[in-house]
Amino acid sequence: MNILVIAEHDNASLKAATLNAVTAAVKIGGEVDVLVAGANCAAVAQAAAQITGVSKVKLAEAACYAEQTAENAAALIISLAAGYTHILAPATSHGKNTLPRVAALLDVAQISDIVEVVSPDTFVRPIYAGNAMATVQSSDQIKVITVRTTGFDAAENGGNATIEAVAAAAQSGKTKLVNRELTKSLRPELVAAKVIVSGGRGLGSGENYHAVLEPLADKLGAALGASRAAVDAGFVPNDYQVGQTGKIVAPQLYIAIGISGAIQHLAGMKDSKVIVAINKDPDAPIFQVADYGLVADLFQAVPELTAAL
Amino acid sequence: MKVLVAVKRVIDYNVKVRVKNDGSGIDLANVKMSMNPFDEIAIEEAVRLKEAGIVTEVIAVSCGLTACQETLRNAMAIGADRGILVETEVELQPLAVAKLLQALVVKEAPQLVILGKQAIDDDANQTGQMLAALLDWPQATFASKVVIADGHALVTREVDGGLETLQLDLPLVITTDLRLNTPRYATLPNIMKAKKKPLAVLKPAELGVDVSPRIATLKVLEPAKRKAGVKVADVAQLIDKLKNEAKVI
Numbered sequence: 001m002n003i004l005v006i007a008e009h010d011n012a013s014l015k016a017a018t019l020n021a022v023t024a025a026v027k028i029g030g031e032v033d034v035l036v037a038g039a040n041c042a043a044v045a046q047a048a049a050q051i052t053g054v055s056k057v058k059l060a061e062a063a064c065y066a067e068q069t070a071e072n073a074a075a076l077i078i079s080l081a082a083g084y085t086h087i088l089a090p091a092t093s094h095g096k097n098t099l100p101r102v103a104a105l106l107d108v109a110q111i112s113d114i115v116e117v118v119s120p121d122t123f124v125r126p127i128y129a130g131n132a133m134a135t136v137q138s139s140d141q142i143k144v145i146t147v148r149t150t151g152f153d154a155a156e157n158g159g160n161a162t163i164e165a166v167a168a169a170a171q172s173g174k175t176k177l178v179n180r181e182l183t184k185s186l187r188p189e190l191v192a193a194k195v196i197v198s199g200g201r202g203l204g205s206g207e208n209y210h211a212v213l214e215p216l217a218d219k220l221g222a223a224l225g226a227s228r229a230a231v232d233a234g235f236v237p238n239d240y241q242v243g244q245t246g247k248i249v250a251p252q253l254y255i256a257i258g259i260s261g262a263i264q265h266l267a268g269m270k271d272s273k274v275i276v277a278i279n280k281d282p283d284a285p286i287f288q289v290a291d292y293g294l295v296a297d298l299f300q301a302v303p304e305l306t307a308a309l
Numbered sequence: 310m311k312v313l314v315a316v317k318r319v320i321d322y323n324v325k326v327r328v329k330n331d332g333s334g335i336d337l338a339n340v341k342m343s344m345n346p347f348d349e350i351a352i353e354e355a356v357r358l359k360e361a362g363i364v365t366e367v368i369a370v371s372c373g374l375t376a377c378q379e380t381l382r383n384a385m386a387i388g389a390d391r392g393i394l395v396e397t398e399v400e401l402q403p404l405a406v407a408k409l410l411q412a413l414v415v416k417e418a419p420q421l422v423i424l425g426k427q428a429i430d431d432d433a434n435q436t437g438q439m440l441a442a443l444l445d446w447p448q449a450t451f452a453s454k455v456v457i458a459d460g461h462a463l464v465t466r467e468v469d470g471g472l473e474t475l476q477l478d479l480p481l482v483i484t485t486d487l488r489l490n491t492p493r494y495a496t497l498p499n500i501m502k503a504k505k506k507p508l509a510v511l512k513p514a515e516l517g518v519d520v521s522p523r524i525a526t527l528k529v530l531e532p533a534k535r536k537a538g539v540k541v542a543d544v545a546q547l548i549d550k551l552k553n554e555a556k557v558i
Contacts (some may be wrong), residue, residue, distance in 0.1 A: 005466070038498070067476075070313055070438065071447055093468040097450050109404050112433045123527065127371035127431055128326045132335060134526045174478040177362070178463065182471035195557075202382040220558065238488055239471055244432075245352050245487055247469075253557040263325070271421035274555045276547065282540075291538035303312070304544045 004058075006089035006098070008046050008075065011038045011066060014047040016192045017090035021147040025088050026155065027117040028051040033058055033084075034161070037076050037199030039066035051163040058163050062168035068094055071172035074101035079169040080104060085120070085144060092191075099146050108140035115151030125179060128268035129244040135295045137211035148249035149191065150271050166240035182241055190242070193223035195253045196243055198269070199235070200227040202258020202279060202298055206235040212299065213257065223268075225249065227259045243268035256300045261286030278302065310420035310479075311366045314389065315410055316348040318368030318373060318380040318544035319430040332528040335430075344380050347425025349387070350485040353492040355423050363457050364421070366390050370413055374398065378508060385503035386495035392508040397520060399513075403431075405520035407439035414444060417453045419480065421462075426451050426484040437484035447477040449485040459516050545557060 003025040008015040016033070025032045034048045037060040058080065064072050066188040077087065077098070084222035087102060089095035092112045116124035116294050122137045123145065189195065197217040203209045209230065217224050225247070226240040241247055244267040254272035255304075259265060261277070261284055269275070270289050275291035287293040294301055320326055321343040327336045344352075350363070358364040369384035371377040372395040381392030395409045414422060427434035441448035441540035447454075453472065456463040457479075465474045467486045495503070513520045541547045551558045 034474070052514055070441075070450070074442060093451065093466075096434050097438065100435035103435070103441040104404060104407060104439035104442035107404075108437075109402055110433070110435050111481045112435060113522065126532070127529070128320070129333065129429065129432065130532060132328050133532050134529045137525045137527055138523065139525070140523055147478065164445075171445065174481075175449075176476045178420050178474040178476050180468075180471070180473040191469070237468075253551070253555075274551070275535075275538075276558050278549070287540070288537045289535045290553065292537065292547055293540045294544070294547050295540060296543075301544055308544060308548055 001028065001085045002083055002086060002159065003028060003030055003032045003086040004080065004084045005034045006087070006095065007034050007036045007044065008090050008092050008094055009036065009038060009041060009044040011041045014044045015092070016154060017092050018048065018150045019051060020149035020152040021088050021090040022051050022053055022155040023115060023152040024114065024147045025086070028086055030085070031055045035080065035263050037065045037073055038068065039063050045163050045308060049163055050157045050159055054119040054157040054161040058162055058166045060147050060166045060168055064168065065170040067177040069172070069177070070101050071176045073098045073248065074105060076169040077102045078105050079144065080166060086143045086145060087144045088147055095146050099144055103144040106142055106144065108142050108144055110144045110146070111136060111137060111138060112146050114145055115148050115150045115206065122136045129264055130178050130270070131263065144234065145159065149249060150248055174201050187217065188221070188223045190223045190225055190240070190247050191249055194253050195220045195222035196225045196242070196249060196251045196260060197255045197257065198225035198227065199220045199230055199257050200259030201229040201233055203230065203235060209235040212302050216302055219306055219309045225260065225264045229262070244256070252290045257288050257302060259286055260284045261289065310364055311324065311368060312358060312364045312421040312423060313368050313370055313417060313419040314351045314355045314371050314384065314405070315411070315422070315424045315436065316347070316352060316371050316380050316499055317345040317425070317428045318342050318371065318377045319345045319428055322346055322429055327527065328531045334529050341453050342376070342392060344383050345425050347427060347482040349492040350487070350489050351425050352384045352389055352493060353490050354485060357490065358457065359388065360490050367420065368393060368417060370395070370410065372397070372401055374407050381508055382503050383495065385506045386500045387493060391467060394510045395507065395513060395516065396510050398514050399520050400522055401434045401520055402522050404437035404439055404523060405518065406436050407443055408518045409513060409516055410436070410440050410441045412518055421480060422482045424482070424484050426486055437482050440492055441482035444482070446481050447487045448482045449475050449477055452483050452488040453486050453488045455483060455489065487547055516555045
């Protein structure tokens, strides 16, 4: 078996999600190559070459890959697909955007968001917002797969793969990036954070969200998250959202504050190692998944917690 | 220009799904079915483009069982002009649906296809991207804002870490994210009107598409339950547990 893993990066650094996808690839077995497609991204290829378990890094550098549009990325992957039995990418917005295009052009199905490798053709994936786990088997020659990063540990560093330059494929001129506004924050990224402080509708307003949660997040070096209710109420932007339709996270510690625990929120955080819930409603569903529940008024309990840390 | 919108019939998002005891799938008997919420957003966006004078006709398409006609009537009650059902009993997977839509695009020649970013049943998040690939069209997935002017589309997309805006040539495929719009409620007069709108029924074979599944579902199980932990009395006890029991701070 030969597996190609599509690296997630921003041309400057390799994103951690790639490491989880490599672990999934290693579990499938066989040779694992990593494709780094971008512009001026040699440093990313160097980082990919150090991942344990990677045989070869394929580096495609061209201006048309700088913005990583799905059209150009898919065309490149197709040009390299011959000889591979599996093509994997982390289920990030880039992976989700690109890989179905690859699958369609290869005339194969895609298996989305796997959380477990049963055998080289059989995988487990969540359906119905994680309310059921389906074991699925693919009969296609090439398996095209996105990997839910929280389902696999990150691969370690310690490898020494060779880096091989590959030629760019035909480019599409139909899509142009006009603007990219990434939320600037000194906090860790939500999907990579060890600790997440997350707030819900119980906070009452955007001002309260920041005033109550930020000091706690600062103390813990935590990322800030939110429930969909808090996002819908306009407390914080959408990229804070943890849940089935937002980010799927699995930190060491997840502190849910003023979050009732709607099923779609639980789907996004229930794989966290330790869950703490602070909510004044003792019947809130969040307490059914929390390791430690504190029934209290968050406006008193959270500042008290912050002060005591 | 015409716009094609794909709508899927799924278990209503408010229903708690139940896994069948024999592990063969989800229990769909006597369960309320509705339009996939992301597809409702897709229809709403298409209807708004028509109201803005950019689009001349909104065609809703659904693929699946006869009962999908209800979903199409809902789409027409929101404002789609007509419906097409590609009727089959076969379990349709995203690649098959993308091929059916591709055949309909060739037939109807729309300049724009709008789909939900994913269906809330199989959570695949594939069909729009696959359709764009098969048509060799550009794609704008996870859209939170769409502006169409001067033969281009400007689409703002929700990506990890923020937003990006793409300029794309027409024709193109757009998939919707939650914040693109809030779908209107269908009014009773519009529900009545929708019953009289044209609804064509086709078979996959008439479109020359092989819809056989490529992926077999071997079993469907309930996820491992996370056991509820303990309630702590106060903040001091919480900190003690986190430090000494869980050892996470």
